[in-house]
Amino acid sequence: MDPAPKTSASRSKAAFAFIFVTVMLDMLAFGIIIPVLPHLIVELSGGSIARAAVWSSAFGTVYMLMQFVFSPVQGTLSDRFGRRTVILISSFGLGVDFIVMALAPVVWLLFVGRIVSGICAASFSTANAYIADIVPKEKRAAAFGMLGAAFAVGFIVGPALGGLLGHYSIRLPFWVAATLSLINFCYGFFVLPESLQPEQRAKRFDWRHANPFGALVLLRRYPQVFALAAVFFLINLAQFTLNSTYVLYTDYRFGWGADAVGYSLALVGLCSGIVQAVLVRRLMPKLGERRLIMIGLPLCVLGYLFFALSPVAWLFLVGIPFLCLGGLAGPPAQALMSQQVDPHEQGRLQGALTSLASLAGIFGPAIFANLFALFISDHAPIHLPGIAFVLAALLLVIATFIASHAIRHVHAVQVTAQPSTASQPCDYSPVADVVTHESLPPHHQPESSP
Structure with missing residues (x-):
C-alpha cells in the first residue's frame, strides 16, 4: 500500500x-475572563458600579465592532498569504493581549486590551476557511459542527473555571x-500545516474586499450564498436574546439566582455540544x-416559544433541547455556502459571515x-416578559421561508452544474475545494494537495 495517502491523511487529521x-482554547480563554472582567472594571x-456598567457596555460594543471590521480583513489576508500565518499571529496576539489585561493598572488600558481581543478573535473566520480547505465538501457540515462543539x-x-480561579485572584x-x-x-x-496552496491564493490583497461592506459584496455575487x-x-x-435577556428574564419569571442560571446555561452548552459534535455528523x-x-x-x-410562554420553570427547561436542536441548521448552511465559493475566496466568505454575526451582536442586545x-x-401595551x-x-420563521427558497435553488444549480460522484471515505484529506461553476478558468479546478 502506498504510504503517501496515509501520511497525507495523518497530516490532515x-x-x-x-x-x-484552537477554537476550543480561544473560547475557553474568553470564557475564563467572563466572570471576573466586570469585577476588574469595578475595581x-x-x-x-454605575460607572463600571457604562464601561462594560462600551467593552461589549467595541469587542463586537472590532470583529465586524476585522473579520473580513483577516479573511482576505488569509486568502492572499495563507491560513496558517494569520491563525498563528492571532493566537500569539491574544496571548500577549491577555498579559496586558492582567497587568492593566487603569480601565482605559483594559479597554484597549478588549479592542485587541476583538481584532485577534476575528481569526475564527480564518479557522472556518481552513476547514473549507481541508475537508471534502460533503463532510463540511460535520466539520463545522465539530467547531460548534468546540x-x-x-x-461550559x-x-x-474563571469563577473558580477568580476566588484566588x-x-x-x-x-x-x-x-x-x-x-x-x-x-x-x-x-x-498550511491548507491553502500558493496556486490557489488570491493574486493580491484588495482593500475593497477587506472592509466589512466590501466583503459583503461577495455574498451578492453568489445569489444562493446571499440568501x-x-x-x-x-x-x-435571534441567539442574542440569550446574551441580553436570559439572566434577567429567568430572574423576573422564576426567581432564579446565579447558581440556577449557571446550571441551566451549562445544560444549554451540554445539549449544544451533543447536537454539534454527534447529531450533525451522524444525521448528515x-x-x-x-x-x-x-x-x-x-x-x-x-x-424559543417554550422560553417565551412557559408559565413554570420546568416547562421552560423543556425548551432547551429544542433550542439546541436548532443547531442542526447552522453547520449545513455554512457548508452549502462554502460549496458555492471559489477556493481563493473562502477566507473572504468566512470573514463576511463573521462580520454578519458581529453585526448581529452590535444591535441585537440593545x-x-x-x-x-x-x-x-x-407602559407596556401588553404584559409579555417573553417578548424577546x-x-x-x-x-x-422568516429564516425558514428564506432557507426553503434558497436550498431549492442551490439544489437546482448543483444538479445542473456537476455530475454525480461517489461518496468519499470518512477520513478528512487536504484536498482543494470543489467548485460547482463550470465557467471558472482552468486554474480554479479541483487539485490534489501534496
Whole structure:
C-alpha cells in the first residue's frame, strides 16, 4: 500500500485537530475572563458600579465592532498569504493581549486590551476557511459542527473555571487565558500545516474586499450564498436574546439566582455540544444539508416559544433541547455556502459571515433588552416578559421561508452544474475545494494537495 495517502491523511487529521483545539482554547480563554472582567472594571473604576456598567457596555460594543471590521480583513489576508500565518499571529496576539489585561493598572488600558481581543478573535473566520480547505465538501457540515462543539466546550468549562480561579485572584484568570493562547501558538507553530496552496491564493490583497461592506459584496455575487447568509444572520440575531435577556428574564419569571442560571446555561452548552459534535455528523450522511436545515430551524422556533410562554420553570427547561436542536441548521448552511465559493475566496466568505454575526451582536442586545424592559414596564401595551423570545421565534420563521427558497435553488444549480460522484471515505484529506461553476478558468479546478 502506498504510504503517501496515509501520511497525507495523518497530516490532515492533525491539522483538523489543531483547528478544533484552537477554537476550543480561544473560547475557553474568553470564557475564563467572563466572570471576573466586570469585577476588574469595578475595581479600576474606583469602586463605582454605575460607572463600571457604562464601561462594560462600551467593552461589549467595541469587542463586537472590532470583529465586524476585522473579520473580513483577516479573511482576505488569509486568502492572499495563507491560513496558517494569520491563525498563528492571532493566537500569539491574544496571548500577549491577555498579559496586558492582567497587568492593566487603569480601565482605559483594559479597554484597549478588549479592542485587541476583538481584532485577534476575528481569526475564527480564518479557522472556518481552513476547514473549507481541508475537508471534502460533503463532510463540511460535520466539520463545522465539530467547531460548534468546540465553542460549546469553551462555553461550559470557561466561565466555571474563571469563577473558580477568580476566588484566588481577580487577575489570575487573565494569566491562565494568556497561557492557553500562547501554548496554542507554540503547538500550532510546530504542528499546523498550511491548507491553502500558493496556486490557489488570491493574486493580491484588495482593500475593497477587506472592509466589512466590501466583503459583503461577495455574498451578492453568489445569489444562493446571499440568501443563506441572510438565514445565518437571522439565526445569530435571534441567539442574542440569550446574551441580553436570559439572566434577567429567568430572574423576573422564576426567581432564579446565579447558581440556577449557571446550571441551566451549562445544560444549554451540554445539549449544544451533543447536537454539534454527534447529531450533525451522524444525521448528515442520512439526511443531507437541506433536510437538516429545514428540520433544525422549526425546532429552534419551538424552543424559543417554550422560553417565551412557559408559565413554570420546568416547562421552560423543556425548551432547551429544542433550542439546541436548532443547531442542526447552522453547520449545513455554512457548508452549502462554502460549496458555492471559489477556493481563493473562502477566507473572504468566512470573514463576511463573521462580520454578519458581529453585526448581529452590535444591535441585537440593545433591541432585545429594550423590548424586555418595555413589556414588563407600566407602559407596556401588553404584559409579555417573553417578548424577546417571541421576536426571536418570528425571525427564525422568516429564516425558514428564506432557507426553503434558497436550498431549492442551490439544489437546482448543483444538479445542473456537476455530475454525480461517489461518496468519499470518512477520513478528512487536504484536498482543494470543489467548485460547482463550470465557467471558472482552468486554474480554479479541483487539485490534489501534496
